[in-house]
Amino acid sequence: MHVVVNAAVSADGKLSSRRREQLAISGADDFARVDQVRAASDAIVVGVGTVLADDPHLTVKDEDLREQRREDGRPPNPARVVVDSNGRTPTDAEILDDEAATYVCLSEAAPVDRRADLADRAELITAGDERVDLLRAFAALREAGLERIMVEGGGELIFSLFEAGLVDELRTFVGPNVIGGRDAPTLADGEGFVADFPTLDLESVDRLDDGVLLTWRVDER
Ligand SMILES: NC(=O)C1=CN([C@@H]2O[C@H](COP(=O)(O)OP(=O)(O)OC[C@H]3O[C@@H](n4cnc5c(N)ncnc54)[C@H](O)[C@@H]3O)[C@@H](O)[C@H]2O)C=CC1
Numbered sequence: 150m151h152v153v154v155n156a157a158v159s160a161d162g163k164l165s166s167r168r169r170e171q172l173a174i175s176g177a178d179d180f181a182r183v184d185q186v187r188a189a190s191d192a193i194v195v196g197v198g199t200v201l202a203d204d205p206h207l208t209v210k211d212e213d214l215r216e217q218r219r220e221d222g223r224p225p226n227p228a229r230v231v232v233d234s235n236g237r238t239p240t241d242a243e244i245l246d247d248e249a250a251t252y253v254c255l256s257e258a259a260p261v262d263r264r265a266d267l268a269d270r271a272e273l274i275t276a277g278d279e280r281v282d283l284l285r286a287f288a289a290l291r292e293a294g295l296e297r298i299m300v301e302g303g304g305e306l307i308f309s310l311f312e313a314g315l316v317d318e319l320r321t322f323v324g325p326n327v328i329g330g331r332d333a334p335t336l337a338d339g340e341g342f343v344a345d346f347p348t349l350d351l352e353s354v355d356r357l358d359d360g361v362l363l364t365w366r367v368d369e370r
């Protein structure tokens with residue numbers, strides 16, 4: 150399995166403002182690049198915080214890229230995956246539509262009625278007691294044949310994936326704005342590390358739109 154985390158941050162490292170509304174930090178060229186990364190992936194993963202904030206669709210936008218996937222014998226869109234301990238994904242969420250397969254990763258704490266609602270629209274994976282156990286959930290995704298994984302956020306999930314040692318590559322578009330705010334989400338939130346910080350090897354730096362794309366390989370821990 151190969152896990153790429155891709156996100157857009159402001160010049161001061163924020164994913165969004167303190168209102169946690171969806172903000173376009175990327176420009177047109179970066180969104181086109183993101184579409185290509187999606188098209189090259191077997192699954193796109195987000196946390197339920199992102200689903201509740203953004204109601205993302207997580208599909209490939211360019212018809213040519215979808216057609217190329219069909220020609221390669223793959224579904225036109227990658228699978229979509231939500232990490233959602235308590236089954237808070239709304240039943241009318243865009244990611245539960247028929248455009249692609251969807252997996253919802255739950256913990257044992259997810260209420261039975263929420264499981265039943267979500268099971269009509271998605272494959273359910275249960276891993277962990279109170280919170281999704283990411284090592285087990287990602288092992289289940291791999292068993293389902295999903296090898297190339299793109300994670301789009303948000304900050305809570307990205308931190309946990311680094312903590313679990315599951316990230317192979319980090320691609321960060323740094324945009325030309327300052328968002329600020331101590332309560333605004335950053336690339337990696339959660340508890341934060343105080344020692345044994347994950348370290349990265351810088352692979353490339355590319356000017357894109359009015360910002361910069363940084364591509365990092367994650368060192369083995
Ligand atoms: N600029 C960008 O590229 C992106 C920005 N965003 C922004 O990020 C914000 C959402 O991020 P967050 O609030 O951090 O939510 P998140 O999307 O990281 O989801 C976190 C939630 O996932 C669930 N979860 C279950 N098991 C977990 C585990 N083991 N580790 C971590 N979480 C687990 C918990 O309910 C937790 O609250 C929104 O403002 C959204 O607009 C989101 C994606 C990309």
Ligand SMILES: Nc1nc(O)c(N)c(N[C@@H]2O[C@H](COP(=O)(O)O)[C@@H](O)[C@H]2O)n1
Binds near residue numbers: 155175
């Ligand atoms: N790469 C990138 N740049 C930004 O500026 C963003 N705001 C995001 N957000 C991510 O894209 C998802 C929306 O996907 P759809 O267009 O609905 O398919 C959003 O939920 C974030 O994960 N990404």
